[in-house]
Amino acid sequence: MDGIRVITCDIFGTTVDWYTGVAEQVAKLLPDVDAGSFTSQWREKYLPSMANVREGRRDWAYLDALHRESLDELLARHGLDPDEDTRGRLVRAWHRLPAWPDSVPGLAQLSGRYTTAALSNGGFALLTNLVKAAHLPFDCILSAELARNYKPDASVYRTAARLLDVEPGEVLMVAAHGWDLDGARAAGLRTAFVERPEEKGPDHPADRAEDVTADLSAGSFTELAELLSRG
Incomplete structure (x- = not known):
């Protein structure tokens, strides 16, 4: 070295x-879902979403925007439609x-x-x-x-x-x-x-x-x- x-x-x-921190906040904001499973599914979209930027399939977007896109897809898959405030707080879960x-x-x-x-x-x-x-x-x-x-x-x-x-x-x-x-x-x-x-x-x-x-x-x-x- x-x-x-x-x-x-x-x-x-x-x-x-990240797993504990996000799952705890998901549990508070989306009480009707399995918070651990939801968090893992959200994280699974992390690398593919960035690969789309790296490989030129979409324009540059910072991570909060990618997290929001992935979140919206995941919520739709689970049949959930929380309000805009809740979606924003979920994205900001990665900030704390x-x-x-x-x-x-x-x-x-x-x-x-x-x-x-x-x-x-x-x-x-x-x-x-x-x-x-x-x-x-x-x-x-x-x-x-x-x-x-x-x-x-x-x-x-x-x-x-x-x-x-x-x-x-x-x-x-x-x-x-x-x-x-x-x-x-x-x-x-x-x-x-x-x-x-x-x-x-x-x-x-x-x-x-x-x-x-x-x-x-x-x-x-x-x-x-x-x-x-x-x-």
């Missing part, structure tokens, strides 16, 4: 618990998610030695609200919105390196998803996998260290900080 100057971190699932217990202390350790940045497909406003609410000690926020593209496209990772005035090889991308790390590695970044077994809830398996290619693997941000402190 010699030469690392910047640590960029994925947010949804890696740094915060709980941090994993190790995220804040681990990031604080890392920021003592490196520049730390959130690098997420979330829109800039979403990430600003989320990082503030979860008290995540990042030095800066780098939304995919700045590249007008979505991970795992190389342009997102390279935009992050360019904005922080470092070479891609001086950036360590941290994520709990193999697809994210594959994209970062293809863009020339170094990679670290943080395992989150509970990321997708009780009924869907999360990525495992043995199935992911990365320069480093850890079970938490605090463990990652300890590994990096050893040089």
